[in-house]
Amino acid sequence: MAHDILIVDDEADIRMLIAGILNDEGMKTREAADSTQAFAQVGARRPSLVILDIWLQGSKLDGLQILEGLKRDHPNLPVIMISGHGTIETAVSAIKQGAYDFIEKPFKTDRLILMVERAIEAARLRRENEELKLRAGGDVELVGRSATVNQVRQAIERVAPTGSRVLITGPAGSGKEVVARLIHQRSRRATGPFVGLNCATMRPDRLEMELFGTEAGVDGQGRKIGTFEQAHGGTLLLDEVADMPLETQGKIVRALQEQVFERVGGGHRVEVDVRVLATSNRDLQAEIEAGRFRQDLYYRLAVVPIRVPSLGERREDIPLLARHFMQRSADAAGLPSREFGEDSMAALQAYDWPGNVRQLRNVVDWLLIMAQGDPKEPIRADMLPPEIGAITPTVLKWDKGGEIMGLPLREAREVFEREYLLAQVTRFGGNISRTAAFVGMERSALHRKLKSLGVHGNDKGKAFVD
Numbered sequence: 001m002a003h004d005i006l007i008v009d010d011e012a013d014i015r016m017l018i019a020g021i022l023n024d025e026g027m028k029t030r031e032a033a034d035s036t037q038a039f040a041q042v043g044a045r046r047p048s049l050v051i052l053d054i055w056l057q058g059s060k061l062d063g064l065q066i067l068e069g070l071k072r073d074h075p076n077l078p079v080i081m082i083s084g085h086g087t088i089e090t091a092v093s094a095i096k097q098g099a100y101d102f103i104e105k106p107f108k109t110d111r112l113i114l115m116v117e118r119a120i121e122a123a124r125l126r127r128e129n130e131e132l133k134l135r136a137g138g139d140v141e142l143v144g145r146s147a148t149v150n151q152v153r154q155a156i157e158r159v160a161p162t163g164s165r166v167l168i169t170g171p172a173g174s175g176k177e178v179v180a181r182l183i184h185q186r187s188r189r190a191t192g193p194f195v196g197l198n199c200a201t202m203r204p205d206r207l208e209m210e211l212f213g214t215e216a217g218v219d220g221q222g223r224k225i226g227t228f229e230q231a232h233g234g235t236l237l238l239d240e241v242a243d244m245p246l247e248t249q250g251k252i253v254r255a256l257q258e259q260v261f262e263r264v265g266g267g268h269r270v271e272v273d274v275r276v277l278a279t280s281n282r283d284l285q286a287e288i289e290a291g292r293f294r295q296d297l298y299y300r301l302a303v304v305p306i307r308v309p310s311l312g313e314r315r316e317d318i319p320l321l322a323r324h325f326m327q328r329s330a331d332a333a334g335l336p337s338r339e340f341g342e343d344s345m346a347a348l349q350a351y352d353w354p355g356n357v358r359q360l361r362n363v364v365d366w367l368l369i370m371a372q373g374d375p376k377e378p379i380r381a382d383m384l385p386p387e388i389g390a391i392t393p394t395v396l397k398w399d400k401g402g403e404i405m406g407l408p409l410r411e412a413r414e415v416f417e418r419e420y421l422l423a424q425v426t427r428f429g430g431n432i433s434r435t436a437a438f439v440g441m442e443r444s445a446l447h448r449k450l451k452s453l454g455v456h457g458n459d460k461g462k463a464f465v466d
């Protein structure tokens with residue numbers, strides 16, 4: 001996409017000159033003669049870069065004051081100052097205020113182009129860097145207000161500063177790694193490294209080398225530092241620890257016990273200070289009974305067990321999570337965020353989510369890009385991806401409309417009430433108190449109503465809870 005450059009200068013011929021140079025390079029330009037026009041242009045659309053004259057005749061604010069306003073509202077927007085004779089000192093102080101650089105009048109074409117390209121590239125790199133930091137866990141968050149998530153949060157707060165080992169269990173995509181990262185961040189090792197090793201995706205014969213590293217000569221390569229050593233002073237996460245071969249499990253037991261190990265192919269002892277966290281989506285007790293997991297390793301890892309609930313166990317968190325992911329994805333993509341309509345949110349809450357939070361996140365990403373309709377309109381249930389729309393309770397799609405129109409009012413009302421309440425009960429995970437609060441009925445009245453309509457469980461026949 002062509003860069004969009006805003007040129008702010010009180011002299012029309014300078015604006016034209018700069019615009020001509022940049023247009024020849026395939027960049028798009030806009031112009032402003034004073035501070036009012038400049039802020040109006042930036043307000044209309046954030047440019048890729050601003051070229052800003054220091055001395056602006058007839059303008060309410062001068063270049064430095066405009067710079068201050070721009071940096072306050074758009075800290076990452078690159079600004080190049082234009083300085084004339086006698087304003088170089090001011091230009092230098094502009095850099096201290098966050099301008100990228102300055103160029104002196106009269107300027108050379110080549111220098112101007114180079115500076116503009118560099119400033120835009122630097123802004124892009126900074127943005128990428130921030131995204132990477134975010135992905136690397138600089139800013140992990142455990143979103144949710146359900147009782148089960150609150151319990152997990154409390155467990156994290158309690159266990160993080162102690163330094164003890166933690167085994168985090170829960171189904172795939174439920175947020176086990178998020179929990180591990182939070183434990184690290186809230187511990188005394190927070191400034192140390194956090195290193196993860198996924199035991200499920202690693203070939204068993206490579207796993208040991210990855211963990212302990214290799215001495216020179218092994219594998220035809222130089223000495224390689226393993227994850228245990230990389231995590232020195234910090235935290236090592238053994239992801240999907242049940243997938244580790246038995247023999248490696250034995251070596252881990254020793255390393256955990258003594259905080260000492262040997263690199264593969266060497267007799268040299270490496271001493272480390274590492275806190276180990278582990279995750280598993282399997283039932284480790286069953287794995288022990290089947291002889292696939294060492295009991296002594298289990299006891300060493302599971303000093304404190306934390307169970308992360310599936311998303312289906314905490315449907316009340318779905319609205320919060322969906323809006324959180326929508327905002328984050330929209331910000332990352334530079335797109336406006338979309339609202340969810342009541343019907344689509346009810347459908348999301350009624351769905352089973354076999355892939356848990358990760359699946360919800362993917363669905364929200366899909367919706368941001370693919371959902372039909374005006375982006376300013378809320379997302380409706382019929383815009384959801386097919387796999388979720390397919391199980392949407394019928395009442396949300398109103399496909400009983402035809403049937404209802406053929407019935408007398410009393411019976412039509414019964415059909416509607418039945419479908420409506422079934423959808424709501426499912427949405428609230430079969431919880432009668434919460435459904436009653438939402439639909440505006442007393443709990444006992446709702447029980448009676450459901451009974452009279454012949455509804456004895458949610459749409460999959462699961463019994464109610466009070």
Ligand SMILES: Nc1ncnc2c1ncn2[C@@H]1O[C@H](COP(=O)(O)OP(=O)(O)OP(=O)(O)O)[C@@H](O)[C@H]1O
Pocket residue numbers: 141142143144170171172173174175176177178179239279281357358361
């Ligand atoms: N409570 C939460 N709040 C915000 N984001 C979450 C939450 N739980 C999970 N996520 C997000 O969902 C995705 C999956 O989470 P994570 O990788 O921690 O799951 P996992 O249980 O470790 O999965 P797997 O077992 O497949 O490794 C990540 O993008 C994570 O940021």
